[in-house]
Amino acid sequence: QQQVKQSPQSLIVQKGGISIINCAYENTAFDYFPWYQQFPGKGPALLIAIRPDVSEKKEGRFTISFNKSAKQFSLHIMDSQPGDSATYFCAASIPRYSGAGSYQLTFGKGTKLSVIP
Amino acid sequence: DTGVSQNPRHKITKRGQNVTFRCDPISEHNRLYWYRQTLGQGPEFLTYFQNEAQLEKSRLLSDRFSAERPKGSFSTLEIQRTEQGDSAMYLCASSSGTGIQYFGAGTRLSVL
Secondary structure, X not given: OOXXXXXXXXXXXXXXXXXXXXXXXXOOOOOEEEEEXXXXXXXXXXXXXXXXXXXXXXXXXXXXXEEOOOOEEEEEEOOOOHHHOEXXXXXXXXXXXXXXXXXXXXXXXXXEEEEEO | OOOOEEEOOEEEEOOOOOEEEEEEOOOOOOEEEEEEEOOOOOOEEEEEEEOOEEEEEOOOOXXXXXXXXXXXXXXXXXXXXXXXXXXXXXXXXXXXXXXXXXXXXXXXXXXX
């Protein structure tokens, strides 16, 4: 059972455009929602993250929008650049041990973003 | 470099052989995670350590897999009697109490 569903699988955006990637989750116990960026041959790198007590978080060109009632969250990349071309993963986690904070991450399947000049 | 370090970066082995991967976390991080990533998929959780204690294991971690973290520093992941289905990228991540996980570049395993 896939607990985090991500769409689209791939996305092509013109330079300067807005890239939007969506995720939906099922488990209401999730309380931490990060987005990771991965380039070929590299490990995932944390881009931005949000907790469910806020509806939006912005860092530079990257914004997370969070809708708790709909159990959905999305990543918006403004003014997309060719250097943003990578695979993006949404994820979610639950702290499994009080005080120990396992924060095991459940990932979506990823979105391959291509920004064309 | 103070990031998460994984060795080797690539490993090619024949089916049935044993392999061992090493992960050196960020030095002040007491939490360490192993994930597996297959082509076109997101990483899948395998196991979690807090200091030297292995506190959580996924059902993906079959009996052929074993992980250790002696003295709460580096960690090793061993796969015995490798199968072709074990071919994947094995990722290590570490975190402090914030829960933010920082990933290494991974070890790509190819089982022939």
